[in-house]
Amino acid sequence: MAVPQRTIALGTLPFGTTVDEATSFAVLDRFAELGGTVIDTANNYAFWVDGGTGDESEAVIGRWMAERHNRDDLVVATKAGARPAVPGTGLENAEGLSDKALRAAAEASLRRLGTDRVDLYWTHIEDRSVDPAETVAALADLVDAGKARELGVSNHAVWRVERARALAGERPRYGHLQYRYSYLQPRLDMPLPSSAHVHVTGELLDYVRTEGDLRLWVYSALLAGGYTRSDVEVPGAYDHPGTPPRLAALRTVADELGATVNQVVLAWLLDSDPPVLPVVGASGVAQVEEAMGALSLSLDADQRRRLDEAGR
Secondary structure, eight states, X not given: OOOOSSOOEXXXXXXXXXXXXXXXXXXXXXXXXXXXXXXXXXXTTTTXXXXXXXXXXXXXXXXXXXXXXXXXXXXXXXXXXXXXXXXXXXXXXXXXXXXXXHXXXXXXXXXXXXXXXXXXXXXXXXXXXXXHHHHHHHHHHHHHTTSEEEEEEESOOHHHHHHHHHXXXXXXXXXXXXXXXXXXXXXXXXOOSSTTOOBOOHHHHHHHHHHSSOEEEEESTTGGGTTTOTTXXXXXXXXXXXXXXXXXXXXXXXXXXXXXXXXXXHHHHHTSSSOEEEEEEXXXXXXXXXXXXXXXXXXXXXXXXXXXXXXX
């Protein structure tokens, strides 16, 4: 199944760890009922949670698809490269992007997901210890073997993405990018919450617009609840003079539309230039319902202008 043109992906990072299986199934069921088809996971979610191994999210999704018999109705995307090679360690021991690592990771993900292919296979983080030609060839081989339909890259420098695409030549190559991005913009001279996060830049947006065959996905679209929840602290990188006017603009437009602030953020992303596919994590049914409601929201030209210009 192809990725729809204007859609929201369900981020499933906490499934099986901080969100139990029953709740995960309820979230997935409601997402599907509301027309959602794109599910984004990884082979390391969430190894850093006490007791987690990295198997949990994929395994929960696999059991849900087996019970619902709906695999062919979904776009299933998973990632490789950032799972610790040694249990109990961290990204300093990541499996990496060698031919051997990618082939082993793909087989393990397919087994946990209970499927013979994934619709989109991401390289999760960079691995500069491996010749990019080796990574590119391994990924193309997975597509040729029918184990992945399309390829994506997450959290890589733009120049490395371009190099990988050039190295692929006529073989399958990256067609999807996934980075951190939201309506609020951080100071890029300050660290993000995770050392593995790479933020969208103007250069990356220009690259996507220019190439024409790239799809941009973004995570942390709602700042983990930072727009609306008083108990969630917005990361320090967003603490600068441009943030208050952007928050004020968001609230004004949300009031005009009778929508939530989160829905306006998602609508702004969905219809931006270039268009963006938000990955929205959910730990409950209400969050899915709110997010999917953004698909029916439209910003008029004046609202878009005010949102774009706020805080500049």
